[in-house]
Amino acid sequence: MVKNQRHAVYFALAAVFLWSTVATAFKLALQQLTPIQLVFYASAFSWLFLAVCLVANGQFRLVIPAFKNAPLRYFKLGLINPFLYYLILFKAYDLLPAQQAQALNYTWAIALSLLAVPMLGQKLRKTDITALVLAYLGVLVISTKGQLTELNFESPLGVGLALLSTLLWALYWIFSTKNTDKPIVSLFVCFSVGLPFIAGVLTWQNAWAMPSGKGWFAAAYVGLFEMGITFVLWLVAMKKAENTASVSNLIFISPFLSLIFIYTFLGEQIHPATLVGLGFIIAGLSVQKLLKKKV
Secondary structure, three states, X not given: OOOOHHHHHHHHHHHHHHHHHHHHHHXXXXXXXXXXXXXXXXXXXHHHHHHHHHHHHOOHHHHHHHHHHOHHHHHHHHHHHXXXXXXXXXXXXXXXXXXXXXXXXXXXHHHHHHHHHHHHOOOOOHHHHHHHHHHXXXXXXXXXXXXXXXXXXXXXXXXXXXXXXXXHHHHHHHHOOOOOOOHHHHHHHHHHHHHHHHHHHHHHOOOOOOOOHHHHHHHHHHHHHHHHHHHHHHHHHHHHOOOHHXXXXXXXHHHHHHHHHHHHHHOOOOOHHHHXXXXXXXXXXXXXXXXXXXX
């Protein structure tokens, strides 16, 4: 793919804009569907979109060989994404205000650096510890709405599930470190593995139900713009970028833009503690991302 920094920025900004809408979309979708129903129907839409991409790119023939080369790896990856990760994430959104859930979700990169120590043998550097303290201080501020001395959590289960989802997402990337398959092929195989497990839980809970028109639209939006199209846009941006760091830094726009959508379309009053806590989280991510290059 021909390098073009300006085009890379356009693709990245499109991805950032769409990712900024998904916290609002999750809450609206959960008004129509249960978390497990949303996981299934959204994953199905994403699976269909990825299949179309692979056929269009002439890469569908790579799917079966990819799975045969590493079936155990793909079973692990498929169980995490889309099954466990999104089920737990959507349940967290069901229990928490969108502004809290989306902010907590951004700590997954910190969780990744922590898990990389025992699982990949990496060292925890001073920058990682600084990032950890800043990010999880932000989590504490958001979760308690700034009442740090009282430690009064509005929904301890919701906070716990949101943080658990960050660990699962970090695990997904750690298990993917040795994966050399093309990204869209890999993601399609993961969804092909995960969908039957999601369907099994739906059957076990006797939760099959035909969504309403709004339910279908919500599931399609989440599936395409959280799991499908946005992933492809970001992938293209990274491939076109002449300077990937400057492009990837655009992701820091997303949580603040997301708060605007949450306020506008969900009517949530943005609590000052959310802004303060999110500031700590972004500061932690910035420390981890920028200062590490100097170590």
